[in-house]
Amino acid sequence: VHSHLKYLVDNHASVWACASFQEIWPSPSNLQMFERAAERGNFEAAVKLGIAYLYNEGLSISEEGRAEVNGLKASHFFSLAERLNAAAAPFIWLFIRPPWSLSGSCCKAVVYESLKAECQLEKAQKGSILHCLAKVLSLFEDEEKRKESLEMLEESSKQGCLNSSYLLWESNRKAAMSDPGRYLQSLRKLRDYAAKGCWEAQIALAKACGNGNQLGLEAKSSSETVSQIFQASLPIRKQSIFTVQKGMNETMRYILIDWLVEVATMKDFSSLCLHMTVGCVDRYLKLRPVPRARLQLLGIACMVICTRFISKEILTIREAVWLTDNTYKYEDLVRMMGEIISALEGKIRMPTVVDYKEVLSNVTSLERRTLHLYSFICELSLLNTSLCVYSPARLAAAALLLAKILHRQAHPWTSQLAECTGFSLEDLLPCVLSLYQKCFHGDVPKDYRQVSLTAVKQRFEDERYEEIGKEKMMSYSQLCSLLGVKQEDPGPSPLHKNVVEIQTFLSSPCGKRTKRRREDSIQDDRGSFVTTPTAELSTQEESLLDNFLDWSLDTCSGYEGDQESEGEREGDVTGPSGILDVTVLYVDPTEHCCQDSSDEDNLGAGWAG
Structure with missing residues (x-):
């Protein structure tokens, strides 16, 4: 040049x-x-x-x-x-x-x-580095390390790290609650952190105000504080995904999110982790084109990152690779993590529907089944990009209103809720109707094999959610009648169109490995869609494989001396060859011949025993 x-x-x-x-x-x-x-x-x-x-x-x-x-x-x-x-x-x-x-x-x-x-x-200035070191130490089961962690947070806070200041507030909150004067001072600090832009502080502040702790303010001022947080929430505009992703449509995204829900259910990850994962996936899809063959890699890499950010139990890289049936290699996932962090500029924690849901659950008392239904609707909302025209705060408010109406509660939207959110009943009606149409339409979207995508429903059919996923909902006409609006034909969902054009891009062994055993009919429904190495194992064998899962991929690249799984400590295992001598058969009459576990190209080293 x-x-x-x-x-x-x-x-x-x-x-x-x-x-x-x-x-x-x-x-x-x-x-x-x-x-x-x-x-x-x-x-x-x-x-x-x-x-x-x-x-x-x-x-x-x-x-x-x-x-x-x-x-x-x-x-x-x-x-x-x-x-x-x-x-x-x-x-x-x-x-x-x-x-x-x-x-x-x-x-x-x-x-x-x-x-x-x-x-x-x-x-x-080294406040952010000290914050990172403190976070690392806080995760050890050692009292001395945790004490050192607090000292680092103190120093980090003095150097202006807002996140460290909030974590210190969180650690001192219980002690402060014993003294009303000290607690009031603590809440004033919280208000200061929230005003400076710390999202966790804003949510904690909204919970405190909504729960009656009014920071020395009048009740009206307290409600206004919560309302400001709700009104500041903006629509995410996920429709731009399909402008960037030329080869992707809504059904493909639906399939991907449905699979992520299944992984979250199997691993018992929280709703917040799931919502954060989907948020990272959508933000990345709006920024960078992703080939169809790498969509599943993007999804599982986002989940690996988000579990590390909010959970003590992480999804390890080796286990994440296994969950995709070894479609990708260890190094593929490592590199995708780098792409995601770079594209998102390190911004992992963003406002989610779950955050606003937790605030509203504090503001109003709900029966347990209604609370489970509320969570159910919030997770169903993840599947539909068309709902992105509404902000997360509005979706959370509309989901609460819909849950209370479906359970036929009198006065579902009180003046207190209106004041705290800034949303009137009339403001929420369009969103409520859209939520019902997208979440409870009778014809569930299907993948290209005509397999129903029902991972969220299955997740909430568990006893811990009082089997709310099995509850029969009122009809759309009944809902419109209760709301006093004219019923309009919702029309066919775009998710049902051109399904035959969708080609498979997911391969996963997670389908039947949930910790909570699903009904046979549900297993059969999903079984033709995902590949499940453990599908034919006994319960005892499956339990054994659970304990040694990551070692089955020990031939992947990475440090053997730097294991991520909490089970991979010295003396816990002897090596892959001593795990289990078992032959696993794959039977799929539509596409594949019978394969056995000696085919290491498909199964990954270690399964052959």
Whole structure:
């Protein structure tokens, strides 16, 4: 190129900071370019370098001293990424959180110690790094580590980290409640954190106000505080997904979300984790095109990230690979995690319908079955992109109103609810009708094999939800009559159109491995859609495989000394060869011949015993 242009590119940091590394991964051939971009302020390059060094993915560092060398490199680039993205909540702790290996070298531990040393030496602001170190320590079952975690949060808070300030407030809340004056002061602090933009603080504030703790304010002012949080919620506009994703339609998204619900049910992940996962999937789909063959990879990678962010029980990378029936490799998932974090700019925790639902559940008292129905409607709303014209707050309010009407409660929308949300009954009617039409229409969408997609319904047919998924709902005409609106023909859902054009893009062994045994009819319904290696195992054999699941994929790349599963500690297992000697048969008369577990290309090493 012309020497002037070369000078501009080489010597202006803004060019490197704005360069896109989409679908490009660090490798020996481009490492110098990645490192140069990262050092000059490129967030995506820093994130991908940190992950690449942590998992030794794409850089091929020699085995000798790998964890120590890579750990120091990963620490440097994770620290850089955290400083470059000060606007988002600190996130690098997701990658180095426990469990750590108790024997051999552990790259996570090296990164932690390196970051800790950095905080002790540098005079620059390090609040977000201290927050990450504190989060890591708080997850250990060691009282000394937790005490050190609080000390780090204190220092991080002094340096202006809002997330650390909120976590300190959370840890001191119980003690503050014993003294009314101290508690009032505590709630005033909370109001300050909420005003500065901390989402968790805003939700905690709304719960406190809605529950009668009025921060020294009049009741009206307290309601206005909650209302402001609800009214600030904006529609997510998911329809733009299909502008970016040319080869994707609503049914394909429906199939993907339905499968994610099934995984969440099998692993007992919370509704918040599920809603966050779907939120990350949708935000990524609005930003970057994803080939059909990688949609499932995107979904499971988002779930891996979100479980790490909010849950003590994580979905490990090896288990996530297994859940896709080894359609993807360990390294594919590692790289997709880098793509997601980069595209979302480290912003994982965003407002969800569940957040507003928890506030409203505090504002009004609900019977248990109505509360379960409320949760059921909120999860059903995840499946339909057309509902995105409404904000999460409006959806949560309309779902509450619909749940109370379906259970024929008198005065379903009280003046207190109207004041706290800022939504009148008339404001919510269109959303209520849309929710009913999308969530309770008789003709459930089907995949290309004409298999009903009913994972949410199955999830709520469990006894813990009092089998609310089996409850027969009133008709649409009855609903319109109770609401006093003219019944209009809802018309066919676009999800039912052109189903024959949908090709399979999911493959999963999770279908029949839920911890809560489903009815045979439900299992058969889903069985033709997913591949289930454990489908023909006895209960005892299935339990054994549960305990050793991640070791069945131990030949995948990554650190053998840096296991993620909490069951993979020294002495817990002897190795894959000692797990279980069992032959697993795949029978699908429509597509596949009978296969046995010796076909390691399809099953992954370890299943053959």
